[in-house]
Amino acid sequence: MISVSDLSTPLPTVLIWFIHFKPSSSQDGENTTTPSYQDSNFSDLDYSDFPVPCGKEYNRQFRSWFIPTFYSIICLLGLVGNLLVIITVLSFKRLKTMTDVYLLNLSCADLLFALSLPFWAANSMTEWVLGLVLCKAIHVVYKVSFYSSMFLLSFISVDRYFAIAKAVSSYRHRSQAMLLSKVSSAGIWVMAVIFSIPDMNYTTVNNNTCTPYSSSSDHLRVTIQGTQIVLAFALPLLVMCFCYSSIVQTLYQTRNFERNKAIKVILAVVTVFLVSQVPYNLVLFWTTIVTAQGGTDDCSYENSLLYAADVTQCVAFLRCCLNPFVYAFIGVKFRHDLLKLLKDIGCLTQERLLRSAWGRRRASGAMDTETTTTFSP
Secondary structure (H helix, E strand, C coil), X not given: CXXXXXXXXXXHHHHHHHHHCCCXXXXXXXXXXXXXXXXXXXXXXXXXXXXXXXXXXXXHHHHHXXXXXXXXXXXXXXXXXXXXXXXXXXXXXXXXXXXXXXHHHHHHHHHXXXXXXXXXXXHHHCCCCCHHHHHHHHHHHHHHHHHHHHHHHHHHHHHHHHHHHCHHHHHHCHHHHXXXXXXXXXXXXXXXXXXXXXXXXXXXXXXXXXXXXXXXCCHHHHHXXXXXXXXXXXXXXXXXHHHHHXXXXXXXXXXXXXXXXXXXXXXXXXXXXXXXXHHHHHHHHHHHHHHHCCCCCCHHHHHHHHHHHHXXXXXXHCHHHHHHHHHHHCCHHHHHHHHHHHHHCCCCCHHHHHHHHHHHHXXXXXXXXXXXXXXXX
């Protein structure tokens, strides 16, 4: 008897040969004769049912230059912008309101997020060679900063809602505001860590890539991505829409000359969030559905989803370098403090600082002037 290991023919071919082989028997009851391998005819076999691997070479080439380029730009802008916010807040001791505390924590979260981007840029270019421990650590830092940033954006909108739409009732609890902001900020970081535990457990180095997913059809991927969509997009979106729509309604009822400017700032905040987050989460939602259905056999369709995910993800990550502009630098007092800091380190002239101070006095009638994140440009 000939074993499979004795054949020089590949195993699938041998199996096909055995399946299609039918022994012939003589009429006089003689023993059957097994035909040789060379006597078999494979010309009529149908190979269309055999799975063909989906080629992703063009997608890999695209990711090898697109993601590192955009991640580097986002990282650089995110580091500069958020460091300026942190240094300015700490230098001028601006932790006087709830929004100040949330703003400082938001900048810390975005800074951590920006610091993790170079590792993901390298992960998209070459094999992951930094080991499993660092793979898990970087992924946890990324997810914790991601969740905490989204939660903080929600809490900032809630604080603005009570400061403007519920100004009378919030003034009564003003003495407890700082304690509440610190406790809630600590709670946000704790929740972010808790929601990152699944990534901490399942992140591994698969096919020389740092990833929490074993394959594109992994059902664990459905759970992780579904949780991210609900907690880090849908929930903050609902909170922000309710709070800012209520604020706009309150502002329309006032006759303050800064009303239109305040509404424009709110629209800018909401627009940045929607433009950066909606496309990515729509693609993420659709890929989650495809994964839950066991993947797709259409190679072109699968590659299109990969391209869409890469592009929209880079747009979504822009939030870490845009947040300082829409939440901090747009504030009159914060902008003045930043210019003063730049003057102290020699990056700004005295004349420019005086012009900024004159513009600040002209805008002194802005609403909520005791907050660094004022709704007045």
